[in-house]
Amino acid sequence: METHQIIEETARNAYGRLLSFLTVNWRDLQAIEDAIGDAFLAALETWPKVGIPDMPEAWLLTTARRRLIDRARRTRISEMALPTLLAMSEDTQRLTSSSYTFPDERLRMMFLCTHPAIDPGMRTPLMLQTVLGIDAARIASAFIIKPSTMSQRLTRLKAKIRAERLTFETPGSEEIPDRLDSVLETIYAAYGSGWEEAAIVDSPRKSLAEEAIYLGRLLLQFVPREPEVYGLLALMLHCEARREARHDDKGNYIPLTEQNCTLWKQGLIMEAEDYLRAASQAGGIGRFQLMAAIQSVHAQRLWTGRIEWEAIAQLYEGLVRINPTLGALVGRAAAVAEVYGSEHGVILLEAIPSADVVAYQPYWALAGHLYKRLERKEEARSAYSRAIGLSTEVSIRQFLSRQASEI
Structure with missing residues (x-):
């Protein structure tokens, strides 16, 4: 039981680092993901029998790289790649035979994922999945689209990377500013995911918020x-x-x-x-x-x-002007309602296209709150019902249910 628990913890904590470290040299995302999966399966089979290695991540790295080398041999990789394979093998030996600290390559990998050939709208989802190990369903929730749609988009993107044989090179200093926004968006999305999961017992993403702050601090040193x-x-x-x-x-x-x-x-x-x-x-x-x-x-x-709601409302006005996301629009409506009255907040809410807010929980939670204040009881009940259905956290569903029961 203890061995399996350690493997699960290593999988949660190390997946992104393993993938990032391997991708810097190997660059074939699908092959790397397959190799890491094989490495974890090997750990499940081997560690209960022989014991947990002193450096679990290095063991997994070694195993994954062996899978990649075997795959390369089977597909008769060109001789030009052989020096890379040999260098990787030597690097693996260095990691496993010394007290070398496993490197954190995730930040570098994030910038690699901002390759100009990758659709800017898909760079953050790609980073969230490949670098931070967040599943497609959770990424879809952050982007307010269907999980199947996000999964298809990621699959198509990886197919494009393979088909076009995109080369992932570290961008030069002059390229960093143009690529920075996608990296910032990824760290913010990762923090949001970890924040929402923090109250859920045994959630594999509970430490993701801390991880995001750590990456933010690293990024500050970099730029x-x-x-x-x-x-x-x-x-x-x-x-x-x-x-x-x-x-x-x-x-x-x-x-x-x-x-x-x-x-x-x-x-x-x-x-x-x-x-x-x-x-x-x-x-x-x-x-x-x-x-x-x-x-x-x-x-x-x-x-x-x-x-100071007036100050908050003014800040939201500025935010909406430069980045009119759903979150900004809903936040502005909430602040305006506090300053100028619920009617004004509802006007701003109802101005948001209905198709955009079908699956956006904060919109319906605020709508229920404002309709309740205005004694528009049926609309309030309906809005609360939708907000409850869209809430993933039990405590928030219970809170909204209590609010609805007071109508």
């Missing part, structure tokens, strides 16, 4: 003059500071405006504020800075005891 990197870090840290306040002792969900702010971690808030100031000094304004500034206004309640 220290980019204001949006500071903005993203500030955003994640402001959210992370409130993690323990999201649920009460019984596991009930507590919305941000009702949280006990004395439970927020002041150290993380102050660090986030430092990053936000650094972003403002770096020049230029972007969506992650504006999103972090919105969270910063919420954080001020810790000291002032009130929420």
Whole structure:
């Protein structure tokens, strides 16, 4: 039982690193995924019999590389690739015969996934799946599309990579700014996935939020003059500071405006504020800075005891102008409702195309809340019902059910 548990933990924690490290040299995503899968199967068969190796990740790397070399031999790979195979074999021996720390190649792999030939809209999904090991269904949820659609898109993309034999080279310094946004989006999406899973017992993605913050810090070292990197870090840290306040002792969900702010971690808030100031000094304004500034206004309640909704509404106006995502549009409606009344918030909500919000849970949760305030009871019940059906977290479903029951 203990062996299987260690294998499962290694699979969750190391998959992205294994894939990233191998892809830098091998570049055939499908072959690498197959080889890593074979390596995990071999571990399930071998480790219970002979014991867990001292360096599980290095063992898996060795096994996966052997599978790749065997596959290359079977397909009669050209002699030009033989030096690479030999170098990889030597590198594997170095990893397994020393105390060498397994390298974290994920950030580099993310930039590799921003290859100009890859559709910009698919770069983040590709990174989430191949670098961070998130399944297609969860990625689809983040992009508000059907899991089957996302799976098909990823499959077609990988087929394109194989068919066109795309070469994944590390981009030059002059290319980094053009590729940065996709990497930022991936880290943010990974954080969001980990944030949502944090309350779910035994979720394999519970540590993903911490992983995203770690990658954000690495990215800051890599591109220290980019204001949006500071903005993203500030955003994640402001959210992370409130993690323990999201649920009460019984596991009930507590919305941000009702949280006990004395439970927020002041150290993380102050660090986030430092990053936000650094972003403002770096020049230029972007969506992650504006999103972090919105969270910063919420954080001020810790000291002032009130929420400055007018400031939040103004920040959302700016965000909608430069990045009119569904999240920004719904957030603006919520802030406007607080400043100018629920009627104004509903007008903004109902202006969003209905086809866009069919599967967007925050829209229906806010709609239920505003309709309830306006005593539009049937519409409120209907909206709450849809929000409950779209909620993946039990505590949020229960919270919304309680709100609906009060109508």
